[in-house]
Amino acid sequence: ANIGPDNDVSIFFGLSGTGKTTLSADPKRALIGDDEHVWHANGVFNIEGGCYAKTVGLTRQKEPEIYDAIRFGSILENVGFDEMTGEVDYDDVSITENTRVAYPLKFIPNARIPAKVEHHPKQIILLTCDAFGILPPISKLTPDQVMYHFISGYTAKVAGTEEGVLEPEATFSACFGAPFLVWHPSVYAEMLAAKLDKYGATAYLVNTGWVGGGYGVGDRCSLKYTRQLIDAIHDGTLAELPESEWEEMPIFGLKMPKNAIKDVPKEILRPEEAWMQAGQTPEAFQKQAKLLANLFQKNFVEFADKCSTSVKQAGPKM
Numbered sequence: 001a002n003i004g005p006d007n008d009v010s011i012f013f014g015l016s017g018t019g020k021t022t023l024s025a026d027p028k029r030a031l032i033g034d035d036e037h038v039w040h041a042n043g044v045f046n047i048e049g050g051c052y053a054k055t056v057g058l059t060r061q062k063e064p065e066i067y068d069a070i071r072f073g074s075i076l077e078n079v080g081f082d083e084m085t086g087e088v089d090y091d092d093v094s095i096t097e098n099t100r101v102a103y104p105l106k107f108i109p110n111a112r113i114p115a116k117v118e119h120h121p122k123q124i125i126l127l128t129c130d131a132f133g134i135l136p137p138i139s140k141l142t143p144d145q146v147m148y149h150f151i152s153g154y155t156a157k158v159a160g161t162e163e164g165v166l167e168p169e170a171t172f173s174a175c176f177g178a179p180f181l182v183w184h185p186s187v188y189a190e191m192l193a194a195k196l197d198k199y200g201a202t203a204y205l206v207n208t209g210w211v212g213g214g215y216g217v218g219d220r221c222s223l224k225y226t227r228q229l230i231d232a233i234h235d236g237t238l239a240e241l242p243e244s245e246w247e248e249m250p251i252f253g254l255k256m257p258k259n260a261i262k263d264v265p266k267e268i269l270r271p272e273e274a275w276m277q278a279g280q281t282p283e284a285f286q287k288q289a290k291l292l293a294n295l296f297q298k299n300f301v302e303f304a305d306k307c308s309t310s311v312k313q314a315g316p317k318m
Contacts, residue, residue: 001032001044003112004234007119009044011037013176014127015155019208021053022223023127023230025065030112033105039195045116046105055079055099058090062223065108066101074103120199123233124192130209131156131170132292133218134285136271137211137264138229139254140238140246141203144314146196147189149205150175151303152296152315156209170292172299186306204233205254211268212278214288221268228262237261251289252316293318 001011002024009032012020021034033046034053053066055076060067070076070088077100080092093099105111126149128135141149153173174185181188196203208226212218232238238261246255249271260266267273275285293316304312 001037002029003117004029008122009119010123011121012125015176018127018129018155030110031108032112032115043118050104052102055090055101056097069103069107070101074101076101121201124203126205128155128207130207131215132288133210133214134289134292135207136256137207137221139205139256143193144310146203147193147311148314150189151185170295184306212274225264228264232261251293
């Protein structure tokens with residue numbers, strides 16, 4: 001979670017490897033924390049007091065806040081380093097791609113200490129890393145879609161997030177935290193929807209995964225582009241877009257922008273166009289989209305009996 005200069009709070013939901021730590025550490029906003037928050041009656045607070053970031057391929061240019069947080073008092077895990085000089089090689093994956101650093105929240109220059117704010121979220125951002133290359137880099141969610149995708153908790157396990165994962169594979173974890181749930185996921189989804197309604201917060205689904213094709217064919221969406229889309233949420237660019245500038249994506253029903261957003265090209269924002277620009281056919285895209293939609297539908301069967309008709313209908317249709 002983080003907070004802007006106008007006290008607009010954002011909460012990021014997402015599984016490991018989707019970008020929570022990277023995207024919440026925003027130089028334009030104060031960091032509340034990268035994981036484990038409580039949204040209560042008077043605002044938001046963090047309960048960890050520290051961050052846990054991936055370090056594979058880390059550079060100051062790409063992630064300056066995290067890079068500079070690595071100093072005395074932080075703990076590096078699984079990294080390769082020169083035993084003579086102590087210099088770390090962040091590209092060394094000889095032990096595992098899951099190289100990490102843990103550091104106190106105060107190591108981020110613009111962290112909110114203590115990590116609590118008396119303001120309610122203005123926007124909720126659901127993060128996913130879609131290895132199929134189907135979901136748009138950003139889409140605006142309806143209240144029912146928020147509940148559907150929150151309950152689904154979709155992402156892809158990617159190399160560097162879990163032991164033994166060498167290639168991305170689809171995974172679903174209800175409410176982005178299935179092992180920790182006490183009640184049925186629909187209970188938490190209804191709580192979230194009620195809070196969004198009470199405080200007038202908007203919700204977006206941000207895909208930090210592949211564009212122009214699935215894993216092995218397309219490319220991971222540029223961090224530069226993802227940051228610009230997050231900025232577009234925070235500075236009101238997306239909120240100010242009229243409904244005529246959004247188009248519903250076939251099968252998934254997600255609202256995606258019709259045109260470029262900031263410096264992010266239109267073709268990147270529209271998955272099928274990205275595939276075609278990369279030399280693939282519309283038929284190949286449709287086949288992959290139906291495959292992913294089928295995975296969503298199979299996963300949701302377990303939760304459907306406790307959900308309203310409108311929430312069940314908010315998922316992909318074929």
